[in-house]
Amino acid sequence: MALSDVPLPKGPPTTARGVRTRAALVSAARTVFERDGFLASRLTDITAEAQCSTGTFYTYFVSKEEIFMAVMEAAKDEMMHPGMPHVAEAEDPMAVIEASNRAYFETYKRNGRLMMLQEQVATIDADFRAQRLQRGEAFAHRNAKSIQKMQDAGLVDADLDPIMTSRALSGMVSRLAYSSFALGENWPVDDLVETTTLLWANALGLGNRVA
Missing domain, CATH: 1.10.357.10 (Tetracycline Repressor, domain 2)
Known part of the structure; x- marks a missing residue:
């Protein structure tokens, strides 16, 4: 895959509702990752846990890897x-x-x-x-x-x-x-x-x- 084909990370939400939705996705992703492991987790599992659509997921994240990084960033804040x-x-x-x-x-x-x-x-x-x-x-x-x-x-x-x-x-x-x-x-x-x-x-x- 060419570098130009790699999706860029999404920027932060610009509305209060967007902030809440993104936070709900991160929380849901953590639940799924801890329950199923990273490799076995699917985007559909995350969206089901967050009670939102796949389209909503892609509004805030480009991939499972990106949302995992977001989960770890939140955990880093607690650890630090x-x-x-x-x-x-x-x-x-x-x-x-x-x-x-x-x-x-x-x-x-x-x-x-x-x-x-x-x-x-x-x-x-x-x-x-x-x-x-x-x-x-x-x-x-x-x-x-x-x-x-x-x-x-x-x-x-x-x-x-x-x-x-x-x-x-x-x-x-x-x-x-x-x-x-x-x-x-x-x-x-x-x-x-x-x-x-x-x-x-x-x-x-x-x-x-x-x-």
């Missing part, structure tokens, strides 16, 4: 902003790490089936794989900023590269969450939080530095 309990900046950095890990695991638990589908689709769709890498970079850079702040305050090992350390520690947390809530190991959230928080602290040298 999981409603972590407020922790004062002056509070013990250990408490900040613990609160962040807890919020991540609890959010991942709510999205475990979708996270499994994310890994599957990333192996068969290059565009989605690129987006998957971008999401991972967003997490890594956010955590790197926190590590850098602790280094600047003299709280953790200043010799650590913030972004590489963030990738390593974030990858550890992400893999544990995937094994537990996507693959079904079902470790208790409290145990996951306790272990990963201690590993973060030990890896960073938290408590061994002089401010």
